[in-house]
Amino acid sequence: MSRVTPLSGFPELLPSQRIVELAVIDQLRSTFELHGFASVETRAAEPLDQLLRKGEIDKEVYVLRRLQAGNDPGDSGLGLHYDLTVPLARYVLEHAGKLDFPFRRYQIQKAWRGERPQEGRYREFTQADIDVIGRDHLAFHHDVEVARVMAEAFSALPFLPPLRLQINNRKLIEGFYRGIGAPDIGAVMRIIDKVDKVSTDVAAKMLADDAGLAPDQVERCLALAAIRSPDRSFADQVLALGVRHPMLDEGIAELITVVEGCARFASARVVVEADLRIARGLDYYTGTVFETRMTGLDQVGSVCSGGRYDQLASDGRTTYPGVGISLGITRMLVPLLSRGWLDGSRSVPSVVLVALPDDASRPACDAIADALRARGIAAEVSESAAKYGRQIRYAERRGIPFVWFPMGRENGDEVKDIRHGDQVPADPATWRPPTIDLRPQVIARTGEDDQ
Amino acid sequence: MSRVTPLSGFPELLPSQRIVELAVIDQLRSTFELHGFASVETRAAEPLDQLLRKGEIDKEVYVLRRLQAGNDPGDSGLGLHYDLTVPLARYVLEHAGKLDFPFRRYQIQKAWRGERPQEGRYREFTQADIDVIGRDHLAFHHDVEVARVMAEAFSALPFLPPLRLQINNRKLIEGFYRGIGAPDIGAVMRIIDKVDKVSTDVAAKMLADDAGLAPDQVERCLALAAIRSPDRSFADQVLALGVRHPMLDEGIAELITVVEGCARFASARVVVEADLRIARGLDYYTGTVFETRMTGLDQVGSVCSGGRYDQLASDGRTTYPGVGISLGITRMLVPLLSRGWLDGSRSVPSVVLVALPDDASRPACDAIADALRARGIAAEVSESAAKYGRQIRYAERRGIPFVWFPMGRENGDEVKDIRHGDQVPADPATWRPPTIDLRPQVIARTGEDDQ
Numbered sequence: 086m087s088r089v090t091p092l093s094g095f096p097e098l099l100p101s102q103r104i105v106e107l108a109v110i111d112q113l114r115s116t117f118e119l120h121g122f123a124s125v126e127t128r129a130a131e132p133l134d135q136l137l138r139k140g141e142i143d144k145e146v147y148v149l150r151r152l153q154a155g156n157d158p159g160d161s162g163l164g165l166h167y168d169l170t171v172p173l174a175r176y177v178l179e180h181a182g183k184l185d186f187p188f189r190r191y192q193i194q195k196a197w198r199g200e201r202p203q204e205g206r207y208r209e210f211t212q213a214d215i216d217v218i219g220r221d222h223l224a225f226h227h228d229v230e231v232a233r234v235m236a237e238a239f240s241a242l243p244f245l246p247p248l249r250l251q252i253n254n255r256k257l258i259e260g261f262y263r264g265i266g267a268p269d270i271g272a273v274m275r276i277i278d279k280v281d282k283v284s285t286d287v288a289a290k291m292l293a294d295d296a297g298l299a300p301d302q303v304e305r306c307l308a309l310a311a312i313r314s315p316d317r318s319f320a321d322q323v324l325a326l327g328v329r330h331p332m333l334d335e336g337i338a339e340l341i342t343v344v345e346g347c348a349r350f351a352s353a354r355v356v357v358e359a360d361l362r363i364a365r366g367l368d369y370y371t372g373t374v375f376e377t378r379m380t381g382l383d384q385v386g387s388v389c390s391g392g393r394y395d396q397l398a399s400d401g402r403t404t405y406p407g408v409g410i411s412l413g414i415t416r417m418l419v420p421l422l423s424r425g426w427l428d429g430s431r432s433v434p435s436v437v438l439v440a441l442p443d444d445a446s447r448p449a450c451d452a453i454a455d456a457l458r459a460r461g462i463a464a465e466v467s468e469s470a471a472k473y474g475r476q477i478r479y480a481e482r483r484g485i486p487f488v489w490f491p492m493g494r495e496n497g498d499e500v501k502d503i504r505h506g507d508q509v510p511a512d513p514a515t516w517r518p519p520t521i522d523l524r525p526q527v528i529a530r531t532g533e534d535d536q
Numbered sequence: 537m538s539r540v541t542p543l544s545g546f547p548e549l550l551p552s553q554r555i556v557e558l559a560v561i562d563q564l565r566s567t568f569e570l571h572g573f574a575s576v577e578t579r580a581a582e583p584l585d586q587l588l589r590k591g592e593i594d595k596e597v598y599v600l601r602r603l604q605a606g607n608d609p610g611d612s613g614l615g616l617h618y619d620l621t622v623p624l625a626r627y628v629l630e631h632a633g634k635l636d637f638p639f640r641r642y643q644i645q646k647a648w649r650g651e652r653p654q655e656g657r658y659r660e661f662t663q664a665d666i667d668v669i670g671r672d673h674l675a676f677h678h679d680v681e682v683a684r685v686m687a688e689a690f691s692a693l694p695f696l697p698p699l700r701l702q703i704n705n706r707k708l709i710e711g712f713y714r715g716i717g718a719p720d721i722g723a724v725m726r727i728i729d730k731v732d733k734v735s736t737d738v739a740a741k742m743l744a745d746d747a748g749l750a751p752d753q754v755e756r757c758l759a760l761a762a763i764r765s766p767d768r769s770f771a772d773q774v775l776a777l778g779v780r781h782p783m784l785d786e787g788i789a790e791l792i793t794v795v796e797g798c799a800r801f802a803s804a805r806v807v808v809e810a811d812l813r814i815a816r817g818l819d820y821y822t823g824t825v826f827e828t829r830m831t832g833l834d835q836v837g838s839v840c841s842g843g844r845y846d847q848l849a850s851d852g853r854t855t856y857p858g859v860g861i862s863l864g865i866t867r868m869l870v871p872l873l874s875r876g877w878l879d880g881s882r883s884v885p886s887v888v889l890v891a892l893p894d895d896a897s898r899p900a901c902d903a904i905a906d907a908l909r910a911r912g913i914a915a916e917v918s919e920s921a922a923k924y925g926r927q928i929r930y931a932e933r934r935g936i937p938f939v940w941f942p943m944g945r946e947n948g949d950e951v952k953d954i955r956h957g958d959q960v961p962a963d964p965a966t967w968r969p970p971t972i973d974l975r976p977q978v979i980a981r982t983g984e985d986d987q
Contacts, residue, residue: 463571468675
């Protein structure tokens, strides 16, 4: 076991970085649960034929094989899930008789893709998804709900860089393209989806050559894609382009409702806006679509995406429509952690290190630590009865803020804040650290520390 | 997607069952963190040559292959980890320069084995491991520590069936076997490890035939394996067998220390005892060994096992000894959940369903729900403005205990406990549910509900 090499695309966090990830996951879970979303985990493996229904993702699936499968071919044809949506569709069909609809679920779990690793792309990554699934019908107000919940979750994570939740509506853009008489709606949508990756000139040429649009149609499609607003004013800009279609009207009304429904959670840190360039390449969205970008980290791409899909799953008789949004936790955090922009305030949960005067005092020191733990204060006892200076350095290296000195029964104990040097008398039955020290904090550093 | 079949060995929980699993995970995490253990997650994939170092497990590994790997063989030779110990050893070696030793970590994560599925054996399962890893040296008091922490965690999970934490020491039994002059220590240990699966007669015959023991040696080995006690009295019983060896003395002293160190957490529900039959089949343990059984579920086997391994990892220059204990969360919970012995008190986190008088009131009802959420009370707003009777049944089906009725601004709101029918005036800025209703509870049923 002497040769150890990191695996590209399989990021691993150090303990202080993991504290950041846990803080994010805990906060997401808290927000999701306050809104009544139930936790679900699905198995990591799904039948390959289910995973490969979306052709474009073929090459990215990890196939499973038992090392000695000769006597049992039962697991052939399994692959690791590459998102949490395909498994959700299967879970809903498999357990439909035991679920209540509309079914609100959150799922925070790993997924795997055999992609070429690059910033923002990993082979193993953690996602946090919320979805609302209906049976046969799903009211539109759930589109507003998932956007509100995710915007609220972002607001509760103050250490993240400013985020931009960009919302559009497939009915709006499809109705617009129909209104101008575009011959191939799908082709236009795929090109518009790439408009922020290529220049306007290139997009215009693609719209003419590949989507068969006339020059004035190209111009209006690009004008539509340039519209964005944090409120309903996008609607007037769309109508000013002079295109009319019933599906366009429906899309505009839905988009206004979603954007205005999120206004309460919008801030300088969490911008919520209609952005008519957002199309989402995947073809199963049928209404609202979401993307989210981190300010200053454009190269990472969208870290939180989703939308409405009227046909999430179907067993032939019953159709299950859904709306959901998926946050890429690894995709969002690893770039911030690897730059040192975020880190935990310490590498261990401990608030207190109980110093050990001598080996015979270990039971007494354990009792002090137990008294602190019983009151919710994480504590550990020194490894050995080394000189106090060495014990203090042990705490310093880990970022443990307090060292507890047992002084024997008559003298009473003392506790020292080793950051400031203050040392005061203390009783393990009553002493409390400042609330901010009780748990490790997430420390956000400025971009100047960029490595 | 119309054909959906469960995958044998890949258990999946319904939302109310997942509430039980989350409650267990949250409590474990809380206990581990109070003792200063840091959270770590390792990647799911490890190089096959690392995974196959223990020959006996060969056939159980799931190998990964990218579906279209032709242009990039980089991921060939990867498999899914089958426990959390091999990955920990690799993590420690890979990140040793950035870790502080002794390194206390907990890891709650899934693992995979291509085993034949049966009760207590799964192909995908969640483990909760705690380990303390030293550099070159690891003090013995950490053996006591990991046992104490796990016993304390069990004590904090009152809905589990009574548990029996069985502790032994490899030095004790190896010293004993050396003391009686056994020619093949390893063979004796492997047979004793199976002594509770075969009859005493069969074990005696195996000890004679396969381990080459004389009749009086067989007798003393079986007498040793029959000893158990919740305190240090096992030591006198061992010494009464008339065997002497320095390694035996060392093992007895260590085992006394561990058993007495856990006494504070022992109870009728969590029995902690020296059990000299426990040997652990795997060969890397060098001192303390642990197993744990659930009363009334012997067929499930040990749900929590571990021990001391003086050579967890080595890079040739530095050796990393460790001691740890691993709780099989899936192995423990799925038998209890599938029998209906444990379940969540509801299928959603929501405490309150805000009833919807009419569609126009949705913003007002959202505001009521937001006011409750801001005070930590999980709430959802009714799906539709159906008759109140139907809205109440919606809450009943999910187990939501309270329905909130907005009565318009002048009349004030009312909230109804739909379990008892009490309906009282309430203000979303001040109303609190009983603390026990704030989060879903774990409900333990008697064995009579066995299915």
